[in-house]
Amino acid sequence: MWRSSVADLERRGGPRLVTLLFGIGGLFAMAYALSDGSMADLPFGVTGLVAGGAILVGLLILMWTVRPSARK
Amino acid sequence: MLVTVNTTKHSGINIESLVADFWATRPRRPRQGRMVAGVAAGIGRRYGIDPVIVRVALVVTTVYGGAGVLLYLLGWLTLAEENDEASAVEAMIGQGRSSMSRGLTILLALLCIPAVTWLWNGQFGFFSGVLSAAALLGGLFLLHRNRADLGVPGAPTMTSGGSMTAPSYAPGATATAEWDPLGASPLLWDLHDPNAPVTQVATTDDDDTTVMVRPRGRRSAVGGVTMGLAVLTAAALLIFKAALGASWLSLPHILGIVAGVLAGGLVVGAFVRGGRGLIVPTVLVGAAAVVLTNAPNGGAAGFGDLRANPTDTLAASYNRSFGDVRLDLTNFKFDKEKPARTSVSVDAGEARVIVPANVNVDVTCTADVGDVRCLNTSQNWRDISLHQVDNVPNAVGTLQLEVHAGAGDVEVVRG
Numbered sequence: 001m002w003r004s005s006v007a008d009l010e011r012r013g014g015p016r017l018v019t020l021l022f023g024i025g026g027l028f029a030m031a032y033a034l035s036d037g038s039m040a041d042l043p044f045g046v047t048g049l050v051a052g053g054a055i056l057v058g059l060l061i062l063m064w065t066v067r068p069s070a071r072k
Numbered sequence: 073m074l075v076t077v078n079t080t081k082h083s084g085i086n087i088e089s090l091v092a093d094f095w096a097t098r099p100r101r102p103r104q105g106r107m108v109a110g111v112a113a114g115i116g117r118r119y120g121i122d123p124v125i126v127r128v129a130l131v132v133t134t135v136y137g138g139a140g141v142l143l144y145l146l147g148w149l150t151l152a153e154e155n156d157e158a159s160a161v162e163a164m165i166g167q168g169r170s171s172m173s174r175g176l177t178i179l180l181a182l183l184c185i186p187a188v189t190w191l192w193n194g195q196f197g198f199f200s201g202v203l204s205a206a207a208l209l210g211g212l213f214l215l216h217r218n219r220a221d222l223g224v225p226g227a228p229t230m231t232s233g234g235s236m237t238a239p240s241y242a243p244g245a246t247a248t249a250e251w252d253p254l255g256a257s258p259l260l261w262d263l264h265d266p267n268a269p270v271t272q273v274a275t276t277d278d279d280d281t282t283v284m285v286r287p288r289g290r291r292s293a294v295g296g297v298t299m300g301l302a303v304l305t306a307a308a309l310l311i312f313k314a315a316l317g318a319s320w321l322s323l324p325h326i327l328g329i330v331a332g333v334l335a336g337g338l339v340v341g342a343f344v345r346g347g348r349g350l351i352v353p354t355v356l357v358g359a360a361a362v363v364l365t366n367a368p369n370g371g372a373a374g375f376g377d378l379r380a381n382p383t384d385t386l387a388a389s390y391n392r393s394f395g396d397v398r399l400d401l402t403n404f405k406f407d408k409e410k411p412a413r414t415s416v417s418v419d420a421g422e423a424r425v426i427v428p429a430n431v432n433v434d435v436t437c438t439a440d441v442g443d444v445r446c447l448n449t450s451q452n453w454r455d456i457s458l459h460q461v462d463n464v465p466n467a468v469g470t471l472q473l474e475v476h477a478g479a480g481d482v483e484v485v486r487g
Contacts, residue, residue, distance in 0.1 A: 015342040015343045016341070016342045016345060016348070017342070018107055018351075019338050019341055019342040019347065019348055019351065020338070020339060020342035020343075022335075022338050022351045022354055022355065023335045023336070023337075023338030023339035023341070023342060023354070024335070024339065025335070025354075025355075025358065026331050026332065026334055026335025026338060026354040026355075026357075026358045027332060027335045027336070027339070029328065029331045029332075029335070029357075029358030029359070029361050029362050030328045030329060030331050030332030030335060030358070030361070031328075032328070032361070032362055032365060033324045033325060033327060033328025033329075033331070033361035033362065033364075033365050034325055034328050034329070036324075036365060037362075037365045037366055056339075057339075060339070060343060064343050
């Protein structure tokens with residue numbers, strides 16, 4: 001079910017979810033290294049980091065969906 | 073009546089021809105439907121099974137025994153990509169061309185070394201490695217034996233040598249086209265004559281014999297741009313650290329920032345449909361950043377083995393980031409009034425300390441992952457902390473010792 005959804009999304013020209021997931025994982029690795037392994041001690045905490053990542057990805061998907069070339 | 077019995081088992085399995093047949097029709101790594109390098113997708117397509125089954129088998133045998141990751145790496149190296157002439161390994165020895173870069177080929181070949189080590193020294197011991205390898209090879213054997221003609225055979229590469237399953241014909245016999253799935257019959261070949269003039273056949277709307285060729289999409293620049301940015305970032309940070317001596321900017325921080333640049337390229341590439349080749353560098357650099365962040369020396373304590381045999385002066389610590397530390401204190405002159413103190417720390421490697429038989433020892437042995445043998449006690453696996461106080465009669469001194477390994481073995485023994 002999930003695989004077919006992903007395949008449908010990619011067939012329609014949507015974002016590549018596997019690439020996106022690896023990218024988000026890499027961003028978390030950066031956050032982990034720059035916080036010296038204590039992401040929980042960051043001012044915004046791990047929850048804030050996840051929320052920030054979700055906002056970033058959400059905005060990218062939104063921009064991708066409403067981009068001018070997609071509405072033609 | 074004398075009856076001669078031919079004991080040759082013709083109906084048995086000819087392993088040699090089976091292996092040759094497997095090699096001749098080995099899977100190709102498809103560009104579509106892959107997760108990482110397309111090994112599982114290629115095997116799934118070759119034998120007409122869901123690639124998810126192959127992926128699950130690889131993950132299970134990676135966790136149990138470690139053979140999954142080794143087989144995946146070998147598949148990545150030896151299975152050609154969909155449109156390539158040859159696999160990466162074949163291309164390295166000059167037998168055809170592969171789209172995989174030589175750098176990545178060498179990196180994957182080097183990664184096979186720890187993968188093999190993991191196979192023998194895995195979490196569940198030696199037999200789990202053997203069992204997981206046997207399970208994977210056995211599964212592949214059964215797949216090829218029972219389903220070799222069900223999926224899409226891999227197109228021959230430069231070294232495959234053609235199919236071994238084609239029917240043979242006696243000299244002069246007429247070959248029929250009744251069953252020839254691999255196109256072995258010369259009568260069915262419709263090869264292009266290289267000397268024939270090239271003609272362009274114009275097709276009309278009614279002509280349904282036109283072969284659809286999907287135009288190759290424009291290559292995205294995200295991968296190249298991001299990789300260039302990542303290398304420049306790493307160089308700039310190293311120069312910045314060397315010039316200004318910024319102590320905060322450690323090796324894990326630099327790797328973390330480079331992983332962030334690569335990850336940013338992946339996020340952008342996910343939307344502009346490019347940069348998939350950044351996945352492997354991002355995983356490697358990100359994993360290195362996370363591992364070094366957890367390492368006690370943070371990758372800043374040097375590489376290679378350290379062997380020390382002090383006699384008069386004992387250093388406060390003996391550290392290595394990658395490599396073994398061997399500290400031999402059997403010749404050290406201890407002060408009976410003043411205890412000697414030192415520590416040994418290794419991020420990845422073995423820490424071994426030999427203490428004299430005639431000193432009192434107060435030792436703490438710790439390891440994040442590995443085997444710990446601390447004088448009379450031992451423990452293995454992860455998050456180990458052992459404390460030992462071992463006093464001897466007529467001691468000539470006292471040693472206070474701390475030994476730590478991030479990933480590796482700790483050993484403290486009497487000399």
